[in-house]
Amino acid sequence: MxxxxxxxxxxxxxxxxxxxxxxxxxxxxxxxxxxxxxxxxxxxxxxxxxxxxxxxxxxxxxxxxxxxxxxxxxxxxxxxxxxxxxxxxxxxxxxxxxxxxxxxxxxxxxxxxxxxxxxxxxxxxxxxxxxxxFPLSAPPDLPEQLHALIGEGRRGDAAALFLTAAVGLPAEVVAQMRRLPDWAEREALAASTVYDTALSRRYPxxxxxxxxxxxxxxxxxxxxxxxxxxxxxxxxxxxxxxxxxxxxxxxxxxxxxxxxxxxxxxxxxx
The missing domain is CATH 3.40.50.1820 (Alpha/Beta hydrolase fold, catalytic domain)
Incomplete structure (x- = not known):
């Protein structure tokens, strides 16, 4: 790279x-x-x-x-x-x-x-x-919520919040995803969701x-x-x-x- x-x-x-x-x-x-x-x-x-x-x-x-x-x-x-x-x-x-x-x-x-x-x-x-x-359903303060979770070291919770609040997946589906081996990859990328949600808020x-x-x-x-x-x-x-x-x-x-x-x-x- x-x-x-x-x-x-x-x-x-x-x-x-x-x-x-x-x-x-x-x-x-x-x-x-x-x-x-x-x-x-x-x-x-x-x-x-x-x-x-x-x-x-x-x-x-x-x-x-x-x-x-x-x-x-x-x-x-x-x-x-x-x-x-x-x-x-x-x-x-x-x-x-x-x-x-x-x-x-x-x-x-x-x-x-x-x-x-x-x-x-x-x-x-x-x-x-x-x-x-099809209006967006994410709460207006979602970037701030995600940033706060990342700051508390709760990357898994941040990734889960993004998938439910921004993507719209059902909570039970995300709960199942958290038990899969590839969930660690989503946790590693959780901080980046602040940027995705900030983009969506600027350009809804x-x-x-x-x-x-x-x-x-x-x-x-x-x-x-x-x-x-x-x-x-x-x-x-x-x-x-x-x-x-x-x-x-x-x-x-x-x-x-x-x-x-x-x-x-x-x-x-x-």
Whole structure:
């Protein structure tokens, strides 16, 4: 893994694969760069794709933990990754980096384009945004609740709270998850949920992003939850350069080959 240094001095771990114009994949909640690597490898023949550990995950640190300024820190992290991706690319595509965001990573991808990062185009897969038929149910102070639990050393309780209050899983399902061997991995990533929930609070719906003047492709799996389907449709309809597409046979788990095919089409039509 390579590292870039964010604005506050935090080391952000990243890795690039493939050749071609630059792209950056932003993964979703409770995951590390490894979850984005299959998509990067699927795009390797068309793009030089960078994956990274978002702040407080995996090989990345967090020099400034807390809720205050959380969104700005994540945008600064992504800006540092984008700058590095542009610097190492043989071909910058003429206008910046393609940013591909999955789930909460889609919120960060859209925010990057809306706030002026050198983004050429955006692809989002099932960003968790409210729509008229599906309001968000998380309490407004959820980032603060999670931060307090982390400060008390209660990482397991923080991960469980995120899964029930933000994701919407039933408490009995989460209780069963806590007994599984992979629960330790969720506990290790629990501090990062402060950032996911801060993003959702800043950007609860499509209108919160304001103008996005680059082409946007919004994807959802054919078998995903109705809320995420509605969110992807709303994103595709919200922006002048927006489009929406269904990924056949997929659910909320990103299908690398299917999403890579959609990205390639987006590159040629955007």
């Amino acid at each position: 390579d590292h870039v240094t964010s604005q506050d001095g935090t080391a952000i771990a990243c890795r690039s694969v493939g050749e071609g114009p630059p792209a950056v994949v932003v993964n979703g909640a409770l995951s590390e760069h490894s979850s984005a690597l299959p998509l990067a490898l699927a795009l390797a023949g068309d793009l030089r794709t960078t994956v990274y550990d978002r702040r407080s995950r995996g090989h990345s640190g967090d020099s400034s933990p807390g809720v205050e300024g959380a969104v700005e820190r994540e945008l600064a992290d992504l800006a540092a990754v984008v700058e590095a991706a542009l610097g190492e690319a043989d071909d910058d595509g003429g206008s910046g980096v393609s940013v591909i965001g999955s789930s909460s990573g889609g919120l960060l991808a859209l925010a990057a384009a809306a706030t002026g990062l050198p983004v050429a185009r955006v692809v989002v897969f099932e960003p968790p945004l409210a729509t008229p038929g 719906e499509v209108a919160a992003f304001g103008p996005v003047d680059v082409p946007v492709l919004a994807l959802h799996g054919e078998g995903t939850w109705p809320m995420l389907r509605a969110s992807a449709v709303a994103v595709g309809e919200a922006f002048p350069g927006g489009r929406h597409r269904v990924v056949a046979g997929a659910d909320h788990r990103l299908d690398p080959d299917a999403v890579a095919a959609a990205v390639r089409e987006h590159l040629t039509t955007a």
